[in-house]
Structure formats: structure tokens, C-alpha cells
Amino acid sequence: MVDETTGDKEDKTGITRRRFTLGVIIASIAGALGSLLSLLKVLAPEKKGGGYVSTIKPGDRFIYAKGANTGDYIKVSSLNIGDAVLAFPEGKTSNHANIVQLIKLDESAYKAPTHIKYTDQGLVAYSAICTHLGCTVSWVENEKSPDTSYTECFCHNSIFDPTRGAKVLGGPAPIPLAQIGVKVRDDGTLVFTSDFTGPIGPQV
Numbered sequence: 001m002v003d004e005t006t007g008d009k010e011d012k013t014g015i016t017r018r019r020f021t022l023g024v025i026i027a028s029i030a031g032a033l034g035s036l037l038s039l040l041k042v043l044a045p046e047k048k049g050g051g052y053v054s055t056i057k058p059g060d061r062f063i064y065a066k067g068a069n070t071g072d073y074i075k076v077s078s079l080n081i082g083d084a085v086l087a088f089p090e091g092k093t094s095n096h097a098n099i100v101q102l103i104k105l106d107e108s109a110y111k112a113p114t115h116i117k118y119t120d121q122g123l124v125a126y127s128a129i130c131t132h133l134g135c136t137v138s139w140v141e142n143e144k145s146p147d148t149s150y151t152e153c154f155c156h157n158s159i160f161d162p163t164r165g166a167k168v169l170g171g172p173a174p175i176p177l178a179q180i181g182v183k184v185r186d187d188g189t190l191v192f193t194s195d196f197t198g199p200i201g202p203q204v
Ligand code: FES
Pocket: 044, 130, 131, 132, 133, 134, 135, 153, 154, 155, 156, 157, 158, 171, 172, 173
């Protein structure tokens, strides 16, 4: 039989070749969109819109969040200039909003808008959750010139300057990583001394 509008021939089920081809194209596009969404989910595991609420309180102690020393207290003596580690407050590791990146640079490296009063002995701490879509950030060390080391989120390559309040140097992150106070105790372990200085988590 012939479709009167298009002139196409219908097969036994009454489907014209043109409609069949259109169906195949729509199905292909839907499949491609599905794959793209899955890929984005892997690259950015956290939901847009934030919802991160930290439970860090002044006096909480820094412990290692990763590696062979996970759960141990971090001591100032264990970090060299140019080092950075991921840290949690003791006893509050189940809340990912609490993860921070603890960095040690020369004290003279820090400039505004870094909150100098929240640094101690060259240590500074920022939220480790990227303000783009929420991936955990990484440290890119420049061994020859430690003060030019930087924080990067490898999900979409946002770069943050730890010496200037973690301001955004490149990439899609809309705002800096929020700073949080750190202080060295008499025994060399570290405590948080403040709340975050700004919002944490995805801000888009
Ligand atoms: S999540 Fe996109 S750059 Fe960090």
C-alpha cells in the first residue's frame, strides 16, 4: 500500500520506510545522549547544586584521609614545604563535606586574599571539594619551585592558587575553594580553628 501524504510504500505491518528510518535515527540519538549522561556522571560524581554541610568544629584534629597513614594524626613535622595531603577531622570521616586539602608552603608565599590568621607555620587548609561539580581536588607539586605548586581538579581541569586564597586560575570552577583555619598544637599535631570562610561544594 502507498502512504498518500509521503508517497512511501508501506510494508506488511503498515510502517513506511521513511517512518522506520526516522525511528532508527531517534533511537540512535537517545542512545548517544544516554551514553553522554553516563560519562558525565563518572566525571562528576556529585550532584549539581551543592548540599554540602560541613560538621567541622574548632578543636577537631586533622587526620590523614588517604594512604598508608589513613586515620593517623597529621604532624607538622611530617610535611615538607611543597607537600599537600587530604585530611579529615577526627571522628567525622563519613561526611565527605569535611574533606580538606592541607598544604605546606613557605610562610612568605601567602598573599591576600588568603586569610593569613588561619595559616600556621606555612600550613594552609582549603575545602578539597571542587566548586564546579564536586570532584575531589589533587595537588600538582613543582619540586623546583614549591610556591608555584597548585591545586587542580582533574575532572574538568579547574586550577586553584593556594597562595592567594585558592582563587581560580583556570577552568570552569566558579569560585575559590573555601579556606579553613589550621593551628599547630604543642605536640605537633594539628587542629582546625574556624569554620570554612565561604561556601563549599558545587556552586553551579
Ligand atoms: S568538577 Fe569540574 S573542574 Fe572540578
